[in-house]
Structures are given as structure tokens and as C-alpha cells.
Amino acid sequence: MxxxxxxxxxxxxxxxxxxxxxxxxxxxxxxxxxxxxxxxxxxxxxxxxxxxxxxxxxxxxxxxxxxxxxxxxxxxxxxxxxxxxxxxxxxxxxxxxxxxxxxxxxxxxxxxxxxxxxxxxxxxxxxxxxxxxxxxxxxxxxxxxxxxxxxxxxxxxxxxxxxxxxxxxxxxxxxxxxxxxxxxxxxxxxxxxxxxxxxxxxxxxGERRPKIYNGELFRKAVEEQVESYKKNPTFEGFHELGTNNGVYLLYVLGHFPTYNFKQIELENVDRFKPEVLENYIAKHYSCYGCTIRCGKKFKLTKGPYAGLFWDFPEYETHWSFGGNLGITNIEAITYANQLADRYGLDTISAGAAIAFAIELYEKGIISKREIDGLELRWGDPDVLVELVRKIALREGIGNILAEGVKRAAEIVGRGAEKYAMHIKGLELPAYDPRAAKAHGLSLATSNIGASHMIGWNKFEITGIPRKVDPFSTEGKGELAKYVQDETAMFEAAGFCLFPVNSGMITADLLSKLLYAATGIEEFKDTKYLWLVGERVYNLEKAINVREGVGTREHDKIPERILKEPVPRPPAKRQIFELNKLLDDYYKVRGWDTKTGLPTRGKLEELGLRDVASTLEKLGMLPV
Amino acid sequence: MxxxxxxxxxxxxxxxxxxxxxxxxxxxxxxxxxxxxxxxxxxxxxxxxxxxxxxxxxxxxxxxxxxxxxxxxxxxxxxxxxxxxxxxxxxxxxxxxxxxxxxxxxxxxxxxxxxxxxxxxxxxxxxxxxxxxxxxxxxxxxxxxxxxxxxxxxxxxxxxxxxxxxxxxxxxxxxxxxxxxxxxxxxxxxxxxxxxxxxxxxxxxGERRPKIYNGELFRKAVEEQVESYKKNPTFEGFHELGTNNGVYLLYVLGHFPTYNFKQIELENVDRFKPEVLENYIAKHYSCYGCTIRCGKKFKLTKGPYAGLFWDFPEYETHWSFGGNLGITNIEAITYANQLADRYGLDTISAGAAIAFAIELYEKGIISKREIDGLELRWGDPDVLVELVRKIALREGIGNILAEGVKRAAEIVGRGAEKYAMHIKGLELPAYDPRAAKAHGLSLATSNIGASHMIGWNKFEITGIPRKVDPFSTEGKGELAKYVQDETAMFEAAGFCLFPVNSGMITADLLSKLLYAATGIEEFKDTKYLWLVGERVYNLEKAINVREGVGTREHDKIPERILKEPVPRPPAKRQIFELNKLLDDYYKVRGWDTKTGLPTRGKLEELGLRDVASTLEKLGMLPV
The missing domain is CATH 3.60.9.10 (Aldehyde ferredoxin oxidoreductase, N-terminal domain)
Structure with a gap:
């Protein structure tokens, strides 16, 4: 080409x-x-x-x-x-x-x-x-x-x-x-x-710079993009504190589960307020080509980790190594975060595995001997640091937790599955599905399990581009599909989701950038781009279907979320109405409601005729 | 110029x-x-x-x-x-x-x-x-x-x-x-x-490369230097393990004191054998322009620090964080070494301060309350890691140890000075003065206190260029002066002491390099270079004299070294005969034996007439 x-x-x-x-x-x-x-x-x-x-x-x-x-x-x-x-x-x-x-x-x-x-x-x-x-x-x-x-x-x-x-x-x-x-x-x-x-x-x-199809058009589109970023109301906050700008806010809004999703309240949560966190910032930095500069470096001047210089944990890690374990010691969270980065561990899943272990011990399901004599307690920074290391190195109890909570629960048995907070084996991130139904629906139906970034529902969480009641189940199939497809569209273009989810970038601007850069006529049309988003999402679904993990029975959510009502406002008494939401979602997707499988019609509409044929041969198209 | x-x-x-x-x-x-x-x-x-x-x-x-x-x-x-x-x-x-x-x-x-x-x-x-x-x-x-x-x-x-x-x-x-x-x-x-x-x-x-006076001469001199390095019998060992090649050897030779100089024996010392240490090496590296490549990087594949990548401790640190604390856990020594590097701590003095604290606690001079409730024990890696941190951050007992053992002993009082192993306030390095008298004499008279690199006695320790009985006191004034002046000469030229002490480089070759590079006629003469060495040494002494810390009463050595005989072979029953050795040394130096002060004659001989006059005005020339 x-x-x-x-x-x-x-x-x-x-x-x-x-x-x-x-x-x-x-x-x-x-x-x-x-x-x-x-x-x-x-x-x-x-x-x-x-x-x-x-x-x-x-x-x-x-x-x-x-x-x-x-x-x-x-x-x-x-x-x-x-x-x-x-x-x-x-x-x-x-x-x-x-x-x-x-x-x-x-x-x-x-x-x-x-x-x-x-x-x-x-x-x-x-x-x-x-x-x-x-x-x-x-x-x-x-x-x-x-x-x-x-x-x-x-x-x-x-x-x-x-x-x-x-x-x-x-x-x-x-x-x-x-x-x-x-x-x-x-x-x-x-x-x-x-x-x-x-x-x-x-x-x-390498030193091969990409050639731009139409330099003048492209320059204008980038200028428009930068302008759009700068006038966005979230720009300043993102720049100042990155995703940590949202920790306290999302706590107040009821999205921030604590103690392995048992609670929604946290002692000393004030330590997550922006005015406290900003004191730790030593440096702002950005990824390649991004004026947002949401990356933060962190300086500890007191306590056992004083002098150490680490990446600032993101929102998710302040939750997974913090709130979800009852820990508000920023120094320990930051230290453990950096250990995880250096050992090469996902902090969300690692934190969830630790929360799972603490709750099992609390409930008496595992004995002290099984956890290497450790005293597993909520709120203990030493437990966090020690278990991050043990998981990374597969030492003792870490060797079991390293399997992820789903498999760890199977290994432990004794009803441990009840406390394993995962979807399709992927540990839940820092959003309570009960407090945001379309967001929860994205999690439940996601092709990769409980990822917060595969369908982050800005309508419900931040009211962008318009505020939608997060507790209602009405129209949530449509909203879940919308963000899933939008995410797939922008990610097919290689975009970061922060400007997408905060409304800094639109499909219209995406189209301008893509066309000016590539000269591909089809990219001039935003409807086409949306179609690609949906195509990508459906193709990913098709891979799961082919692998035997893509049906309605796989779109599950932990029992705790389905049965235990949220104990506190603002989401007090909310549970997650999975079946109702799934019916709505599959219908909007044009998939089969009973099996959750994509239909031939939908796949063909998306230009995935061969995919449909393959699934049909496997007996994985709805009849 | x-x-x-x-x-x-x-x-x-x-x-x-x-x-x-x-x-x-x-x-x-x-x-x-x-x-x-x-x-x-x-x-x-x-x-x-x-x-x-x-x-x-x-x-x-x-x-x-x-x-x-x-x-x-x-x-x-x-x-x-x-x-x-x-x-x-x-x-x-x-x-x-x-x-x-x-x-x-x-x-x-x-x-x-x-x-x-x-x-x-x-x-x-x-x-x-x-x-x-x-x-x-x-x-x-x-x-x-x-x-x-x-x-x-x-x-x-x-x-x-x-x-x-x-x-x-x-x-x-x-x-x-x-x-x-x-x-x-x-x-x-x-x-x-x-x-x-x-x-x-x-x-x-910067990008300013030094100009060479005579490129052809210089190239030849460098070639001769590289040849000389390569044929030196220590080259291979230095390259393979750096200074760690000597840990076990110097232990066997009786130079490696243990337990704050109480002993000369160490349990599990086999762990310091070259064939064990070499298993940890991940990488050899060199300083700018050096074929020796004595620098080592270290890989830990087991234990609590597994996966961590650190600089390999030098000989001295394997002693100060190891043998002198009764510790032979290489992983912990390496970890603590790197903590010290990152906090910016001298590992010799830090280790000596820790040994001092452990012995004070062992002797009942300080209580558990005074050491923050820690259980200070010989051979405990956790004590090492914790105290390195506390010293660097001046926490609790670390705040006192951070003053160095001399001042810490003054703060503690209660006879603690007896266990403070220092000369002029500088903590002793990994050589027992009793086992090498000229080396010990260099330490005792050194202008900077107990540094192992200001007069490392190759005659006694490695028998380079000729073997001298390390226990004898005969001729040791001359030998101490020789290495002190030689060291000053090579260091005035900016040389590393490893090639000097191992006999890879001679004054003759130094002269060739210096003259070819600079064109300064005087540098053609090795006698002149030796004179500069002695001049530098005497000028440093004069600074100490001017500061009031340059007399015989400052050339002390810890009581333990003077009075307690070495308990084991090969240096069994040796003590350090300070006064006899000092008399000999001052005489050879041309200094006043009674006061230890440099004489006008010696200073003038070295071209330091103004220095003599200044000291005279201060009443600091011997009468």
C-alpha cells in the first residue's frame, strides 16, 4: 500500500x-x-x-x-x-x-x-x-x-x-x-x-517517522484536538493528579468498594483526597505525544520508605492495594505498587487476590498454617508488601494466589468461591457494578472479563456527555453497547481512553485525524468508524465463542454483587439485576438472547461473513 | 598554558x-x-x-x-x-x-x-x-x-x-x-x-576531548600499560570477581577481623569463597578506560530478594556488612549494600557503626529501649537491613550511629569508647593492623584516619613486589612511608590503586604516560614523581597540623588492637606495637619523633617553604 x-x-x-x-x-x-x-x-x-x-x-x-x-x-x-x-x-x-x-x-x-x-x-x-x-x-x-x-x-x-x-x-x-x-x-x-x-x-x-497523507489537514486536526483537550473541564484535574483526582470523588459517589466488596465505607478515606495526594507529587510526565501529562512521580519524605522514588499509583491501585484491603497508608501502597511494577504483576488482580486471602482467613476458611503463619488482617501495610512479594515469587500461599482468585478458590475449596471477586476469571476492578448498572453490564459481558477499561460508562460515572441515573436498569443495554463499541473504535485507532472517557475527543475529530494521516477514504465517515468498533467487538466475541467461553452462561457476576445489597448511600439497597440487564443487552447487540451468541445477521452486517460460517460449522451460531 | x-x-x-x-x-x-x-x-x-x-x-x-x-x-x-x-x-x-x-x-x-x-x-x-x-x-x-x-x-x-x-x-x-x-x-x-x-x-x-602532547609516544605507553596489565598474575582474578576475589584469601591470611575485631574467625566463611561468589555474577563492567573491568553486577535467584538486581558488594562491604557482623548471607549483604548506595552511605563506616551497636548491646552497655526495641544480634541479616535504613534516615538509634562510632561513643558514654573501632574518627576497614604492621602503621598515621586505600601495604598483604614478614616491626616505617608516598604519587596522576597495588603499573610507566600526554618535562623523571608524592603527603599532613589534628597524639589506634592479642593463627598472639612503629616512621619521614610534626627541613626539601613558614607562625613546627 x-x-x-x-x-x-x-x-x-x-x-x-x-x-x-x-x-x-x-x-x-x-x-x-x-x-x-x-x-x-x-x-x-x-x-x-x-x-x-x-x-x-x-x-x-x-x-x-x-x-x-x-x-x-x-x-x-x-x-x-x-x-x-x-x-x-x-x-x-x-x-x-x-x-x-x-x-x-x-x-x-x-x-x-x-x-x-x-x-x-x-x-x-x-x-x-x-x-x-x-x-x-x-x-x-x-x-x-x-x-x-x-x-x-x-x-x-x-x-x-x-x-x-x-x-x-x-x-x-x-x-x-x-x-x-x-x-x-x-x-x-x-x-x-x-x-x-x-x-x-x-x-x-528506529528512526522511521510515519509519513502523513495530508500535512495541512493533519496539523489543523491536531490543533483542534489540543484545543478540545484544553477547554475540557477535566483537563486540569487530570494534569494535576492523573487518575488519582478521582479516588475520593468516586468513593463519595459510591463506586469504590472496600474490604473485598463487603463494604462501601473506609476509615481514614480522607487520605485519598486530592489535597492530600498532591503533596506526594514530585513530577508530572506524559506518554509519547500527550499534553495531558497524567503520569505522576511520587516522593516520600517520611516513614520507612522515605527517600524512595516511585511511580505514583493510579486510581485502580489506590483501590486494589488500598481501599479494598482497608489500607490508607499512601507510602505503603506506593511502595507495594512499585514492587509490583518491578516484579511485573498486575496490581488489580494482585490486590484482589490479597483481599480474597484476607477474607478467607477472616471467615476461618483457611488456617494460619496455610498462609505461612502470617497474620492476615485488613488494613495492614506489611501484609500487602509481603504478599505482593510472595505472589510474584510464588512463595507459600503466594503460589496459590498467583493462580488468580478463580483458580485459587477451586484449589482451596470449602466454599471459597463465594469470596472470589472475578468475572470470567479476571478480578474485579474498583467499580461496584451495583452502583452503575450499564458499567456493571459492560463488565459482565466483556470479552476479557472484569476490565474497567473495556466499557467504562461515562454516562453513569461522570455524566459525560449526559448524566444518566446509574441505579436504573432502563436503557442500560444500549448504553453498555455504546461505550463498548466506542472504546473498540478508539482503541482500533490506538487511542488512550482517558480523553475518550472525559469527552476530550469525539468520533468526528477521530475521523479527521485518521483521514488526514492515512488518506483512507472510509475513515472520513464516522458511521464507518463506529461500524469498525462494533466489528472489532463482535470479532473478539467470536473468538471467545470459538474457544467455548462466549455464551450467556459465561456472562456472570459474583454472587455477592447479585445478592448482597449495597449497605450505604448513595447506592444503598442496590443489587445487580443481571438477567434483566443481559436480556436487554443481547437484544440491543443483535445477539441471541437465550444463548448470548452473535447471530449470522449481525455478523454479516458487520462484514464478518466468514466468521459466521466458521462459527456455524462449530455449531456455535444460534439456531 | x-x-x-x-x-x-x-x-x-x-x-x-x-x-x-x-x-x-x-x-x-x-x-x-x-x-x-x-x-x-x-x-x-x-x-x-x-x-x-x-x-x-x-x-x-x-x-x-x-x-x-x-x-x-x-x-x-x-x-x-x-x-x-x-x-x-x-x-x-x-x-x-x-x-x-x-x-x-x-x-x-x-x-x-x-x-x-x-x-x-x-x-x-x-x-x-x-x-x-x-x-x-x-x-x-x-x-x-x-x-x-x-x-x-x-x-x-x-x-x-x-x-x-x-x-x-x-x-x-x-x-x-x-x-x-x-x-x-x-x-x-x-x-x-x-x-x-x-x-x-x-x-x-561535554564533548571536549583532551589533547595529547605526543600521540605516538602516548599510544606506545598505553600499549605497554595494557600489556603489563594482561601479564599480571592478578589480572584474571580481578576481572573475574573484582575485589571479592580476595575475601576468602584475606580471611585465611588473618587480615579479616570479625565481630567488631573481637575475633578473627567466622562461621560459614566458605560462603565467601570465590567459587561460591562467582555464582552470583550477572555482569562484568568497567570504569571509563579500564580493561580490568573489576565492576560486577549481581543476580539473586532465590530467597526474599530474588529477582532484585544490584551492584555486587566489594571486598570491604562483604566484610563490613558481612564478616564484621557475623553475617554470611550474601543476599542480605548485597541488598543492604545497595540500600546504602541509594541512600548515599559509606558501607564501611555504616557496618562498623552497626558492629559497635551490637557489641554495646551484647556487653549490656545499652539497653533494648535505647535501640528502639530491636534485638541486636550478631549474624542477623534483618538487623543489618533495618539499621542501614535507620542510620540513613537518622531514625531512633540510627540518629546516634549516624554520628560515627567516635561521637556515638561520646554520646553513649559508659565506657563505650572501648568498642569504637576508629582512627581519628574514621571507622576501621577490613584489615587487622595486628596482622600487618606496616599496613597498620599507615592506618595509624594516615592523614584521613583509618582508610585502607591511603597506604595499602602490598609488601605485607600480597607480597608485591616482594614478600615481607607482616608480623615483624622491622623496617616498617620505611615500608609505610613508601606505600603512602607511592599512593599519593599515583593518585596525583588520577590513578586507580588496584593496578598500583597489584603491580600492574610502575612509576616508570606512569612517567611515560604523563610526559607523553602533557609534555611537561619534569614528569619524565620518576624521582621527581616520587617527590611529588611525598610533597602531596606532607602538604596534607600540614593541613591537619594547621587544623590542630596533626600531631603524634592524633596517630592513635583502638585499645583493642593495642592490647588484645589476636586469638588465632596465622597472626596468633600478635598485638600492635604502636609507639615503636611510630618512632621508626617519623624518623623515616624526616619528621619530629616526639611531636610527630613535619620539620622545616623536610618541608623545604619538598618545595613547601611557604607551608613551613605558615606552620611556624602558628607555633606548629617542632622546635
């Missing part, structure tokens, strides 16, 4: 044979799926063998960026990782920021497809057309910060990378993939997939 | 007025003192106000490199820091490696003289002719690794720096100055001097 916006190449890597082959990006793929998450869905659909063990060499790990990555467009240099998840058994997409995405583009690739398993630990060194499988035995076993020094020294000081730590090597089911600047593709166990392939890191460097 | 070898500039910095002025390097200074440690002695003699409080703005911190720094000559890019020490009250020289020394040269300076005190924390950004006093309030409080990210991002990714951590800021009396690559000018409290000046770091970048 006459390549604008895109790098124009896909790199196919086979670790078993140590072969890497670059192929031209098919124009048709670009048109049909835009890029990034879109490419991931299509490549996995095409390449993932049905029923594959996620930790076998046959699992496929797809790393992608969008057509705007590495350009002047704002917030568009995210890198996406798609794979079959060892945590959920479903299709998975994990995503992160920093500079690695832009660098992949500069190295000359829109997507990297990794298959096979190296005989011994390796890292992949991608230097434009030169691809090397480098021995990684000397860094196998090291944390991300330890590996960092080797990787950059051995390649290029200005290279960027995505690596795993000891957690990924030890196949912790929720091991993360961590970039050189500690941005993580955290969820779903991509780190374990890399670990299972003996792939310690992917390092990239 | 027609500038060869040297950068040709001295930078005078006044932090109080935020003025920096560069002056041409006087040729006479270069000829008379060569550079590096030589420049430090001369500049301190000239500029240090008599009787200054080491932590006041009037203390002078001199940072220097030698004329071979940044050239192809091997092991010659050390950076030296001279100041009046807050730990000892004496003149002090502290020294380190890495790349910072070469970069100072590339930035265009042979020496930097820092005076005054900034009103608020600053760092100095030296970019060739551009000198900036940059606000450092955002990194004040951070560890060295935390600061690193800011300093390099805010200046130049390829810049190099020397910085302090929380220990220096808190004026811990043995706070270190740490480079970007964690090489430290550890001893004597240079970090506290920087802290007292509100100077967080000195960052340098």
Missing part, C-alpha cells in the same frame, strides 16, 4: 525456529480494522488455533500500534497486546502507554505476531530491518529495573522495551508486561504468556 | 552568591602537584579557612581529576573529592570511579572548587562553558536512583553526575557521594558536606 500513517509492515516472529519475517501490511486489513486493537482481533481470529493452552508455544501474542502512533496526534501512541489469556481462557487485550508504542512505529512495524517458544530465554531486538534473537539467560530472573540496565546497554540507550519480571517468568497468571518507563500492560497475564515463550523482552529502536 | 592532557580550567563555584567563575589552570600548579589528589591538597591548603566547621558554608569541597582522565590511558579517570571531614575533623580525600571523572574532563575542567551554601537545594549543571545553578527542591529527599531519573532527564541523557541521597541531606557524618553508575566516594562524609551546602548533585556533560 502507499503507506501513510501506518508503518506498513507486520513482523511475524517464530521463537521456536528463531525466524522473523516482515510482511507488507495489507491495505484491506488497515481499512477494515483501522489498527491497534482492531489488528489484534483480526490476527488472533486468523492465527489462534482453537482450544490452545494459553501457556503453550501455540498461543499467539500480538503486539500492535495504531496508524496515529508516533505522529503529532495526541494520546495515540498506546501499545496493545492481544493473546489468549492464561487467567481467563478468553481472548484478551491488554494495553499500555509510555514511549514503547511510538518506538515500535519508528522501528517500522504496525504489528508484531509472536509464536512458538524459545529453547532458552531470549529477548527480541528489533532495530528497523534487523531482527535479533538475543540470549537473555543473564537477565532471566531479574526485575524489570534490573533488566532495564542490560537491555538498554546491550542495544541502544534510546531504545524502548516491553519486558517481564520474575512474576512473568514464574507464570503468575496475572503477570504484567512492563515498559522501560514502568507503564504496564497489566491485565490478563500477558506476562505469563511471554514467560511461557521464554521471551524476556521486546526491545525496539 | 599550552594545554595538553589537562582540560586547562579550574571552576570556582560559590553557592551562596550563585556565581561560577572559570580560571585557567596555572602551569606551575600542574607541574608541582600533577593533578587530582595533588590539586586537592594544594587548593585546600590555599583556600580552607583554619578551624572551619566542616558543615559550615566556609568549608571547601574540591572535586578534581588527573591529566590522564578521559584519555586512552588505563585506570586513570578517577574523580577525587577533598574537604575538611565532618567525621574526622581532618583533611580528607575521597575517591571514586565510573564515568563521572572522564565526563568532568570532557566538560572542560580539571578541578571544581565549591564554597558557600545555597539558600535552597540546588544542583550544579556543568555543560562546558555553561554553568547553571538549578533548583533541586523536587529531588531533595530522594535516593540516588530516584534523583537519577530527574537529573538525566532535565540535563542530558548522556550526562554523568555525583549526587547525595537522604543520608547526605540529613548530614549523616559518613554520608557518601554517589555517581550515576553507583560508584561512590564513600568515606569521610563528603556527602554531608554537600548536604550542608544544599548541593544535591553536580551534573556534567
Amino acid at each position: 502507499g503507506c501513510y500513517g501506518y508503518a506498513g509492515k507486520i513482523l511475524f516472529v517464530d521463537l521456536s525456529t528463531k525466524k522473523a519475517v516482515a510482511q507488507d501490511l495489507p491495505l484491506d486489513l488497515a481499512k477494515t480494522f483501522i489498527g491497534a486493537r482492531g489488528f489484534g482481533a483480526k490476527l488472533l481470529w486468523d492465527l489462534l488455533p482453537k482450544g490452545v493452552d494459553p501457556l503453550s508455544p501455540d498461543n499467539v501474542l500480538v503486539l500492535t500500534v495504531g496508524p496515529l502512533a508516533g505522529t503529532a496526534a495526541q494520546s495515540t501512541s498506546r501499545w496493545f497486546v492481544m493473546f489468549k489469556s492464561p487467567l481467563t481462557g478468553t481472548y484478551f487485550r491488554s494495553v499500555s502507554g509510555g514511549f514503547f508504542g511510538a518506538m515500535l512505529k519508528f522501528a517500522g512495524y504496525d504489528a508484531i505476531v509472536v509464536r512458538g517458544r524459545a529453547e532458552k530465554p531470549v529477548y527480541l531486538w528489533i532495530h528497523e530491518d534487523h531482527i535479533e534473537f538475543r540470549d537473555a539467560s543473564h537477565i532471566w530472573g531479574l526485575t524489570v529495573d534490573g533488566s532495564r540496565e542490560f537491555l538498554l546497554e546491550e542495544t541502544n540507550r534510546n531504545a524502548r522495551f516491553a519486558a517481564i519480571g520474575p512474576a512473568g517468568e514464574r507464570l503468575v497468571k496475572f503477570a504484567a508486561i512492563v515498559s522501560d518507563d514502568y507503564r504496564t500492560a497489566g491485565r490478563g497475564g500477558g506476562g505469563a504468556v511471554m514467560g511461557s515463550k521464554n521471551l524476556k523482552a521486546i526491545v525496539a529502536y | 599550552g594545554c595538553y592532557g589537562y582540560a586547562g580550567k579550574i571552576l570556582f563555584v560559590d553557592l551562596s552568591t550563585k556565581k561560577a567563575v572559570a580560571q585557567d589552570l596555572p602551569l606551575d600548579l600542574a607541574k608541582t602537584f600533577i593533578g587530582a589528589r595533588g590539586f586537592g591538597a594544594k587548593l585546600l591548603w590555599d583556600l580552607l579557612p583554619k578551624g572551619v566547621d566542616p558543615l559550615s558554608p566556609d568549608n571547601v569541597l574540591v572535586l578534581t581529576v588527573g591529566p590522564l582522565a578521559g584519555t586512552a590511558a588505563q585506570s586513570t579517570s578517577r574523580w577525587f573529592v577533598m574537604f575538611k571531614s565532618p567525621l574526622t575533623g581532618t583533611y580528607f580525600r575521597s575517591v571514586s570511579g565510573g564515568f563521572f571523572g572522564a565526563m568532568l574532563k570532557f566538560a572542560g575542567y580539571d578541578a571544581i572548587v565549591v564554597r558557600g551554601r545555597a539558600e535552597k537545594p540546588v544542583y550544579l549543571w556543568i555543560h562546558e562553558d555553561h554553568i547553571e545553578f538549578r533548583d533541586a527542591s523536587h529531588i531533595w529527599g530522594l535516593t540516588v536512583d530516584g534523583s537519577r531519573e530527574f537529573l538525566l532527564e532535565e540535563t542530558n541523557r548522556n550526562a554523568r553526575f555525583a549526587a547525595i541521597g537522604p543520608a547526605g541531606e540529613r548530614l549523616v557524618k559518613f554520608a557518601a557521594i554517589v555517581s550515576d553508575d553507583y560508584r561512590t566516594a564513600g568515606r569521610g562524609g563528603g556527602g554531608a558536606v554537600m548536604g550542608s551546602k544544599n548541593l544535591k548533585a553536580i551534573v556534567a556533560y
